[in-house]
């Protein structure tokens with residue numbers, strides 16, 4: 811599972827043109843969710859609306875009973891997620907993915923509702939985030955005029971001036 815989640819994260823980074831990102835050392839958390847549903851709890855909430863806080867979640871959903879719902883980012887409307895095909899996982903992005911990608915990747919609001927009076931189990935592996943810097947900055951903020959002046963004043967016209975703006 812760990813190998814899977816770091817590979818999916820690396821593919822996501824590649825999709826943004828970032829081929830040298832490794833998520834191998836990022837902390838993970840493993841959790842088994844058990845919902846003790848009964849006929850009396852049908853229609854009730856199992857997990858309230860939330861986004862996952864980390865980068866990425868790989869979920870093994872219960873193959874017998876549904877209940878997971880995801881929100882449309884535009885309308886806020888929730889749609890049920892189909893019961894999974896055997897042997898498949900569900901992947902969703904959390905808040906850290908949004909921050910890490912500067913908004914290019916989107917976190918997903920979701921919730922769980924009791925749709926049948928039978929116990930439900932899901933298994934989640936969360937790829938969280940480094941303790942200190944989620945995405946260490948390589949450069950300070952700068953404006954183009956200042957950067958042009960820096961290139962002129964240093965005579966560095968082949969990209970060397972960028973190093974002077976290292977964070």
Ligand SMILES: O=C(O)CCC(=O)C(=O)O
Nearest residue numbers: 843857862878922932934
């Ligand atoms: O049980 C599920 O299907 C989802 C659980 C969930 O959203 C979570 O553990 O963050």
Ligand SMILES: [Fe+2]
Nearest residue numbers: 860861862920
């Ligand atoms: Fe979640």
